[in-house]
Amino acid sequence: MKIFTTYNNYPGVPPLHPALTGDEPSVACLPDTALLKDNKPFFIPDWAEPCVAYASLVVHVSRLGRCISPRFAHRYYDAVTVGLSLVATPLLDKAVCSAAPWSAAVGFDSAAVIGSFMPLGDGGQIGDMPFRVTCDGQDVLTPTAQNAPRWTIDDLIAHVSRWSMLRRGDLIYLGYPCQPLTLTPEMHLNGYLNDTLVLSMNIK
Numbered sequence: 001m002k003i004f005t006t007y008n009n010y011p012g013v014p015p016l017h018p019a020l021t022g023d024e025p026s027v028a029c030l031p032d033t034a035l036l037k038d039n040k041p042f043f044i045p046d047w048a049e050p051c052v053a054y055a056s057l058v059v060h061v062s063r064l065g066r067c068i069s070p071r072f073a074h075r076y077y078d079a080v081t082v083g084l085s086l087v088a089t090p091l092l093d094k095a096v097c098s099a100a101p102w103s104a105a106v107g108f109d110s111a112a113v114i115g116s117f118m119p120l121g122d123g124g125q126i127g128d129m130p131f132r133v134t135c136d137g138q139d140v141l142t143p144t145a146q147n148a149p150r151w152t153i154d155d156l157i158a159h160v161s162r163w164s165m166l167r168r169g170d171l172i173y174l175g176y177p178c179q180p181l182t183l184t185p186e187m188h189l190n191g192y193l194n195d196t197l198v199l200s201m202n203i204k
Helices: 070-076 089-098 153-160
Strands: 003-006 027-030 051-061 077-088 112-114 131-135 138-141 171-173 188-193 196-202
Touching: 003 153, 027 153, 051 131, 051 188, 070 077, 070 153, 077 089, 077 131, 077 171, 077 188, 077 196, 112 171, 112 196, 153 171
Parallel strands: 003 171
Antiparallel strands: 003 027, 051 077, 051 171, 077 112, 131 138, 131 188, 188 196
């Protein structure tokens, strides 16, 4: 299983680094050890403080494919959920300054959080599916309608499949339309998709 995250899809939110701009999606592939699911708690590592969370829609890949055309990309995913991409800002700052890989800052254990998937059904389209994340009952990560994505999920599937074969079970984070949230112990986060609770987790 592979986890793909898109960092520059929403112009209204600055990317993790100014270098992540351009005419094509900036996509990273994280190890499967980064996955955190089933509403398990996240324990902030001491070397990750401050740790921030970016919210995203996450799509489940449903079949094998390579070099997929955008017009056929809708056949390659079948479910969607709310996810969080956790970033260890101290490691990211250090990696940027030394021009080192960012994997330790964005792909550490439990850095890719996902909720329960909702099936799309035949011909299901994600479009502008509303989602939000609350912290202790208050909305903290809520996309705005004005911040439209630069690339659709079909565009991203076509882009990623040019250089990496997609397999059933792979995950694609569509990008981050909200400003990040700094995590602190004892927070409780809930993620909603179309007002349905799909993610509930504690920060330790």
